[in-house]
Amino acid sequence: MKKAVLFFTVALVACGPITKEELDQRFAKVDERLNKLEERQRRLEEQSIKTETRVDNLAESFTKLRLDVERLKTGRETISPVKTPEETKRRVEVPQKAQEDYQREYDEAINLYNQKQLNKAKEKFIEFIRKNPQTPLTDNAYFWLGTTFRDLNELDKAEAVWLTLVERCKRGELPDCNKAPAAYLQLARLYELKGDQQKANEFYQNLMKDYPLSEEAQIAKRKLGK
Template sequence: MKKYSILLLPFILASCAPVSESQFTEQRLSELEIKVAKLEERQEKIEEQLEEINKRLDYITKSIAKREIKSYKEPEEEKPPFEEVKSTEDEKAEYENALELYKMKQLNEARDAFVEFIKKYPNSKYTDNAYFWLGKTFYELGNTERAKQIFNVLIKKCKSGELPDCNKLPDTYFMLVKISLDEGNIEEANRYLSILEEKFPDAEATQRAKELIYKTP
């Protein structure tokens, strides 16, 4: 009996091997199916996310296009905000207040008001006038050196285009002619007169400067 058992052992082992390998193969296939299912699930999620991103990009693109069209069609039709209109009115009121102080010969108060205006509104359409009257205020206060500095600052800002309006330039050069004559500097006065004759030949300030120089002994 023992002999038969030993003889049958190889057959028993041979019959067991295919069963074990089959089970292993089935297990691997099952694992692969699970991985494939997970990959498909992830792929679906990625596609959904891409679709959502595309929708957002499409929305953003259309929104930008609408804003560009709107900004192109409507700029001239838009009315200035109330705050901007009010600011312009404030500028005018503050400038006129400073000028009134000058006319009333309240020179220290006028000086302070013009300085404050220039600080507050450095690019206003009244700023060149404020610089001019500030220079005249210093001149009448007896500080001719400071007056010259202010007038030259005004000229520089007008040349560089920093100020939107420079209608006071002829009068500014006239004041520099006057100050030069006060200091006895005829050569400098003539230099400023030459600038007036070249740049503003028909200006009243040019004629006044000529008369002032001709009257100087």
Template sequence: MKKRLIIFSAGLLALTGCVKQEEVDLLQKELIQIKKELSEIKEDQNRIKEDISLLSKRVDNVSKVASQNSLEIQKIKSFGEIKPEKGKSEEIEREGEEKVKFPEKPEDLYKYGLDAYYKGKIEEAREAFSLFVKKFRDSELYDNALFWLGQTYYTEGRYDTALKIFSRLVNECMTGQISDCNKLPTAMLKEGYSLMKLGEVDKAKEVFKKILKEFPDTEEAEIAQKKLEVME
């Protein structure tokens, strides 16, 4: 009887010892897993620190660009970045067959179109500039009229048509079809803007870089440089 009790006790102790060893092994595995997770957390923290540092640099760059935006805003305003007054262009469309009587002299026609544009009468301005481009090809104001014709489409968000007109102006200037082309750098800038609006970012970059190369000392070049800095 005593032998059986001793054997039973020994077996129980052996079994108890075995269970404890299994628990130790399990704890060791859990400890290894915890260490691994801690290591991954540290790596994540390091990546987060790097991201924060990078974002801080970007914020600084954006702040620098923002602090210089007054020049660009003034320039854009000079380009006519305004929206038409509500009801003005609609009223012209509702009139249907009624046609506006435009001035006959080129200077007066150009001024008429410009005044109409700044008053928000975009459709009327477009008709005036379109008529000017057709009738007064040899006028010194031809490139200006062609530019503003493109601008009427740009203002309405019709960027594909605006791009065609700005590109036409750039091409005619670059190929010598227009002798005195003072609107060339501005037209190139708006060409780049139109490409950006259409999602053609790489092509827009090429245009802005070309402005820097061809017209480095102009306000258009300053604006192009800022655009490139933001796009990089």
């Protein structure tokens, strides 16, 4: 940018003597153009975030559809897929009324987010996690709480929430971790935004290692050129 301004100044001098007022006017025009370019870049970045959110919303819709199908098959309100004998031992059956309550509370939080009532959504997600620390929807609540913090531009809090989700899944503390791959991906993108490409690449690599069959892992492969 400094080189461009220097070149512009040299060009002005080469054109012959000009007054200070004329020079100020020309620099003002350059500043105006730079401001427009910066504004355009900001809008493009916002559009990128909105696109990511739409993709996340679509994934959320698929998740809810999957739960609805399972409810029709089994007659239960919510089903958590059992993957290992260890998970089977940890699994605790929840009364149907309790399942209905936490499903309703989660839906309320998601609806607030979709309506762009971010502060209210944030409080609802926090309340949901506090009241429901181990349900098939707790990982979803962590993920969307982090996303809400991101949309509020509270990036450090978003990072902390997504890291908590990743760590709880690694320790086997949640009955369902379908949102863990998405948390890995968002953390990698967050570190890219902060300019820490090395950290971002670590999360892309861990994503491919821990969840190789996920759609997010395919995105990580493309980002790393593999």
